[in-house]
Amino acid sequence: MTPEIGQFALSLALVLAVIQSILPMFGAARGNMLWMQSARSTALGQALFVAVAFAALMRSFIISDFTVVNVVENSNSLQPMLFKVAGTWGSHEGSLLLWVLILAIFGLGVALFGSNIPAALRARTLSVQAWISVGFLSFLLLTSNPFERVFPAPLDGTDLNPLLQDFGLAIHPPLLYFGYVGFSIVFSFAVAALIEGRVDAAWARWVRPWTLAAWISLTAGIALGSWWAYYELGWGGWWFWDPVENVSFMPWLLGTALLHSAIVTEKRGAFKSWTILLAILTFSLSLLGTFIVRSGVLTSVHAFAVDPERGFYILGLLGLSIGGSLALYAWRAPAMEGGGLFAPVSREAGLLINNLLLVVAAGIVLFGTLYPLILEAVTGDKISVGPPFFNASFIPVMLPLIFLMGIGPFLSWKRADLRGILQRLAVIAVISVLIALGSWYLTTGGPALAIISIALAIWLLLATAREWAMRIKLFNAPLAESLRRARNLPRAAHGMSLAHAGMAIAILGFVGSSAWKSEEIVFVTPGSSIHIAGFDVRFDGTERVPGPNYVADRGTLVVTKDGVPVTTLYPERRYYPVAQSTTTESAIRQTLAGDLYASLSTPAAEGATEGAWTLRILYEPLVNFIWIGSILLCFGGGLSLSDRRLRIGAPRPKAKTRKTQSAPLATPAE
């Protein structure tokens, strides 16, 4: 009965979405308050019904209802409860249901918490959001129904792919989708503004919290995905420029550009049409990602099951939404007025260059990802575009950006004194170079690119700290004064400093773990010992350990350094009988300085000694800086999100304040 309720709820949600896509839009055009307000109820209803459907699917997983095809294909009675629940979104249909749920939640968010947004804009935004919902709900119901049944029910399910049976799986998709799909509301705001024909500083202010929320979530989702790949896949890597990774990264790049461009629109009324374009393109890339992952157009380790019919449907949705919005943009955007003027050296100019570099970076990733497809279509040749291309073209674009990030916060609006800023930063520049040279010496001549990156990361970290210290007059005034200033500084300022610092730290992690990784691969029998990165690792054999739905061979590795015991690692090799596949669970010792990373596997070579295992140990310096930096990025965003100014509301027209006061607040000099 529950699956039927779920399906029915989805249909109801679709009906409400259809209503929401029409009524409020017409209401806004005619000034009909009732119609505009209807969006609130339909948004609530939609979110409610989709949530019911989601809960219905989740319940089917929890009780292991094998009459539901989706549960059969992605679960098993022996599976741990966490993965039964997570299996809800482990398949194409389930993850799409999650997609639609988040779409509805964001719509509801605007309906409930957007009271400071003018009624007409809010109504139009919710209508546009509903258009997207209609598209995806119908896609779900018509081609990817998660509630399909099978009778008679099989005795047991075929188990969730063992690779996915991991804590990381439980969190990665919801977080990622919250970001990915969250940009939909920003898209809706942009299209609504285009329809209304007005974009101004106030619009940028209203859109900001939603952009931030989506961006924070996407940052966390991507970082979590990388972290999961790192400890689960066993080769110590955390990014492979795989198409599915790329399609989550592109919205992040454009979302970051959007965040920065919107600041200019908010503060100075400039870059309006550009901000609108970014708002549309960010979500467009999310949609593109959804298409690529589910259509089988590109090969990838992450892709869902291939089905061209679904691909056509999604492509149709893409055509309508992206094509429609960009056509609207081409028509309406030219009429938007330009904003404040600024000098070639100013904060506006800095942010413009920031946007240029981020957009070019996203363009490179997009072109590289799609090139094999394009080439095959044009000439029939098949080539591969992998990490060597992306690293060679992406990194050189990012390096100048990191350098400029150090200077940016110092720039003032309209016109800035570059020479003064550079003078102030000269000492920091020297320190950065010295530290970089120091690391070159320590690592006995690392690759040049790594040394340059270290210099830039240190530069960014110190420049950000310097700017923050200057703002609160740290060391330049009594501590109490500095604390007072820090308290009065808008949270967004702290947020920016924290986020930029986080980026710097993450870069140190990127460089350390890629450039100075060391590795040992040996056959081991109980008692053998190997030496890596100053550690001695002794293999003490394996034992058979049963798990809930697997059998594992667990190895014991005793790690010492100069005779002093450091830790014991227990890597495992797990065999899942239902899915008939094996996974490697690595054992990692994490410290700030680096990770000691061990994994065991059975030797592939014939004639290997009986009882021998292949042991792989990696030492990854500074790798944890990546995760720490990412967390700081998210905290920085969170701080900005909690800024009071975003909640006070839209800037009110001055006329109101004057009426309530007996004497004018500030009179021009007479």
Next chain:
Amino acid sequence: MKRLVFTLPIVIVLVLGGFLLWGLNPGRNPSEIPSVLISQPVPQFQLASIEGVGVPGLSTDDVAQAGEVVVVNVFASWCVPCRAEHAVLTRLVRQDGVRLMGINYKDKPEDARRWLDDLGNPYERIGSDLDGRAGIEWGISGVPETFIVGADGLVLFRYVGPVTGPKAEAKFMQALEQAQAQAIESAAEPAQAMAESSS
């Protein structure tokens, strides 16, 4: 001019969309690699025979110097689809008189022997590729794969996967017929010249 700039995004999107649409073509397999051997001479390889099977081993000359169209089939006893394909290949040899040669890919000799005893041996020659190196020379990415080599010693066609089912068989037969027609044509030319010079 300004208007033109604003239409740029949608133009780019439409172009990319066109490519994505092309990519959805159901006949397309994104992970299939086109063979670089087509229209190239047979690769260099030399394989010993499988003991006890009764047919000699296989090397480049056996395929290239045969003087007629040869079908080279890469198979293994551990390859499940190969069993189904075996019947089709046997029919080709018996009914159509196709010259069939095999490469036994990464198979233990006793397993291959057993498999051939079980199903029968349609192969004129079989090379035992124990380490898979010959397979790499032929650029294979899996088993089974079947090649059609023309009478002139050039590789004309490659089929990935088992040649089973009406579509696959039709495609393969078409390529085979083309290869044979080509062989007859090039054989006819010197004969024609001789006829002309003698009259």
Next chain:
Amino acid sequence: MIKKSLITLSVLLAMTLPANAVEPDEILEDAVLETRARDLSRQVRCVVCQNQDIDSSNAGVARDLRILVRERLTEGDSDPEVLAYLVARYGDYVLFKPPWKPITYALWLAPGVMIIFGGIAVLFVLFSTRRRRNSTENLSDADEAEIAEIIEKSATKKNMVEN
């Protein structure tokens, strides 16, 4: 159907043990050659996997190719020669770093082209702003008159408020 199961089979094979796949018996004695082998392996695409390099794939063909790469290196081939050997048998598809040929000019040149075009657009915006700003320094006579009127009006209003 069979093709589908073949693909499924190879995908499953590729997905098991998705660990770094080099086996100890493959490792060369010569450390320099071994480093070259590892670097090259990371550039070679595994032909049966879904977008993995042969260094990290567990597929049988990947292992064969790893051994082959090391063999060629021990025979004295240079890095480009080793890659060319593989390309001769599998085509450009097997290279993760696209070669520099007419069909990939567009790919390799794209980043530079994007930067240049973007840079020009940015310069245009930055310096046309200055031009615009300079041009607004002179108001037209009609504007001047309008401003004078507004100033007068607000002065009158202020008098009224203060009284």
